[in-house]
Amino acid sequence: MAEEEATAVVDGRALVERMAEAAEEISAISDYRNAYRKQFCDLSRRMKLLEPMFQELKESKDPIPEQAVRSLVLLKRALDSARELLRLGNEGSKIFLVLEREKTTKRFLEVTVQLEQALSEVPFNMLNISDEVREQVELVHAQFKRAKERVDMNDMDLHRDLLSAYNMSTDANVDPSTLHRLAEKLQLLTISDLKQESLALHEMVVASDGDPGEIIEKMSMLLKKVKDFMQTQNPEMGTPTNKGLLPSNERAKPPVMPDDFRCPISLELMKDPVIVATGQTYERESIEKWLQAGHDTCPKTQQRLSNKSLTPNYVLRSLIVQWCEANGIDPPKRPARTGKSRPTCSSGEHAKVLDLVSKLSSRSTDNQQSAAAELRLLARRSAENRLCIAEAGAIPLLVKLLSTLDVLTQEHAVTALLNLSIFEDNKEKIIISGAVPGIVHVLRRGSMEARENAAATLFSISVVDDYKIRIGNLGAIPPLVSLLREGSPRGKKDAATALFNLCIYQGNKGKAVRAGVVPILVGLLMDPEAGMMEETLAILAILSSHSEGKAAIAAAEALPALVEAIKSGSPRNKENAAATLLHLCSGEQQQQHLAEAHEKGLMGLLQEMAENGTDRGKRKAAQLIQRMNRFLEQKRVAQAQALAKQSGNPASPDFDYR
Structure with a gap:
């Protein structure tokens, strides 16, 4: 162990790589269906909240100080202990865990204490991590501190x-x-x-x-x-336990139900599968009971639900029906819905929608164009129409029209999809229909109005976190950056909102930076006529937490514009400008940036913000003031040393060197 620690101290980057890998392994462990499910899920949830810290350290190019590496070695050992305990909860015997109750409780306490002590040793001021991530880690540390006082697993x-x-x-x-x-x-x-x-x-x-x-x-x-x-x-x-006693030709061979067809709550074959905000699927009746009981978390992942909407999983239901039919089993019947009814359109509107949907499949370009145009208007009018159009099967047909050579048809199709996406249940249908590549195609080659509406569609469907990853991986970010650069005022705003939403996911930040978004944002920030200050500062704030983003913002010489935003911007803009400056004033070039910021009069602006700003603005201002004071003190020391050296008196008796 001493040899491992010595190696880790020498190679901080390798240590961070191993910690990131361990965190990913921990995130992949799930399904703690045992008597201590809550305790395992609580530990798992807290460990997942630490993962962004390891990812940021992994992506950062800044060297890790030796003192920080020593503390990270302790945290790595705690991670390994937590991983082994979570594996036990995932793969271990449920009976054994209960019979060995005292040992299980002791292991939880030991791991909790180990993690709490390791986190208390981490010198955050020496590590290049964003303020948001640091606040999250400090919250987890506080949770472990409380948890070690009350580990209770007794049933x-x-x-x-x-x-x-x-x-x-x-x-x-x-x-x-x-x-x-x-x-x-x-x-x-x-x-x-x-x-x-x-x-x-x-x-x-x-x-x-x-x-x-x-x-x-x-x-x-x-x-x-x-x-x-x-x-x-x-x-x-x-x-099944008697199968081995029977001749092979007499053994019953009941079909094995795929685990994905079972509801994680009831463990029964799902009749009406629905998707919750975390992307997990449950039987509607089971998850509704869970939510009605006052829970606001996903039962399987224990993540807090950003909303309580339930999206029908039509694809999975279709697979379940196919499997039942192939195995001679009666397909499950969806239960009659009670309580809150879903929106429905009138019989007249329904007939009209069916007629229009049939025209989308026509070989006539005129029929396709007129049908897409009418569906676009109908989808704009009401939630009832949006549901009716989707259930009539319009979405896959509209997606096909995204690649048409007819400019107007393409424009109507993408706008119809935008209007349909406003209805929550339709977002998943648009995604599973394979719409994203087509929307990206329109974003690259469509008319300006079509490009604007394509960007707005991507923003609408990327509200679901899992879709942010998929949209980024399918190449949406570069054409959004192009629209931000060359679009109309409305197009630029649509592109900016979509980019902001996508860049909330850490993996998309590098894609945006490499697509050249930072110089465009800084240009918009410096142009008062653009009217894009709020959007640009919000995006710069989240990109500055990424190592490539911070370097690009520095290269674009954004600091004067950021200081100006703190001087004359709205409270929200001041917050985001201060958050961006805070990241710039850390790392390799922090001395240069702090010196420039001081010359621009930042200290006085920060003191005003620390007294009268918003809560978040006050925190950012206080952190920047602390760094500025440290810089000015170091500068004063350096000047005093230089003067002493020039006068031939290298050590002044009344000077306190540190």
């Missing part, structure tokens, strides 16, 4: 039930109500669950101390009792 009833059933002789009858509670609390409700538990039990017990033979026998017998009980409750479960 006494479950432990008592399990211990009672476990200690019974092999031929003793366990109370069915006890077996029912065990099956539910341990999430041993399907043949798949029981199989996985059997394998996990064997692997864990063999690796443990004690007598593996006796433990395996007792746990396996308990598992068999749970399985037999579940079969009496659900005869359709099958008897």
Whole structure:
């Protein structure tokens, strides 16, 4: 371990690479369906919040000071401990975790303390990470600090039930109500669950101390009792444990249901699958009950839901129906909807929509153009029309028209998609229809109005976080940057809002910088006639947290315009200008930028902002003032040393060197 630490101290970059890899591995671990699900999910959620810090350190080209590397070595060890514990929660035996309750609780406490202590040692002022990420890490640190005071995993009833059933002789009858509670609390409700538990039990017990033979026998017998009980409750479960006793030609071969077809909450075949804001799919009835109970998180990922809208997963439902039909199973029927009704259009409008949709498939360009134009207007009028048009199958046909050579048809098609995307349920339909490459094509080659509306469409559908990644990977950013440079005033604003939304995702920031967005933004910032100050400062603020973005902003000589924004901008613009300057005044060129900012009179502006600005503005101003004071002190020391050297007196007795 000492050798590993010494190596890590020498090679800070390699250490950061390993930490980023460990964080990615932790993010990939999920599905903690055991008695301590909440504790595992809480730990997993906190670890995922640390991942942006490692990514920023990985992308930064600034050297990592030796003192910071030493503290990161401790954090790397804590990461490894957390990863192993989360793997145990994901792959380990549910029964074993409960029986070894005290050891499990102790491991959680040890990992929590280890992470809290490691985070307390991290010298953030020495690391090139954004203020937003630092605030997030400090929040996680505070959560670990509180958590180590109250690690509580005791479910006494479950432990008592399990211990009672476990200690019974092999031929003793366990109370069915006890077996029912065990099956539910341990999430041993399907043949798949029981199989996985059997394998996990064997692997864990063999690796443990004690007598593996006796433990395996007792746990396996308990598992068999749970399985037999579940079969009496659900005869359709099958008897996979007896398959090996039958001749191969007599073995039943029930179809194996794909895990993706089961609702993560009910574990049943989904009848009406819907997608929540995190991108996870659930049975509508199950997730509605979850939300109605007051929860605002995704049950599977434990992420907070940005909204509580439910988008029908038509693709998955179609796959489920196909699988059922191929295996001779009656397809599940969607339950009748109760409660809040979805918007519906009148029978007359519905007939009109069906007629227009049929014309989209016509070989006549005139028919296609007129139908797309009318659908564009209908989609603009109401939510009812947007739903009706989508359910009539218009979206895939409109997507096909994005590549047409007829300029007007293309313009109507992309604008119709924009209007349809306003209805939340339609965003996913547009994405899964493969619309993004077509929208990017219009963004590159369409008329100016079509390009503007293509940019607005990308902004609309990128509200869903997962789609930001897909849109960035499909090449949308360079043509958006081109529109920002050469578009009409409205087109520039549409491009800016889309770029801002996409660059919230860290991976898209580098793409935007490499596409040349920074010089364009700085040019717009310096042009008072452009009317784009708010948009440009917002984008510059998020790009400045990226190493390439910071370098590009410095190269574009944006500092005078940023100081001017702090001097005369709106409160929001002052915040974003200060946030951008804060990133510029760190790293390799910080002395140069601080000197220039001081010459421009920044200190007085910051003091005013620290007293009268918004809460966020005050924080940014205070951090910049601290850096400016440190710079001025270093400058004073350097001048005093230079004067002392010139006078032949290298050490002044009344001067405090630091």
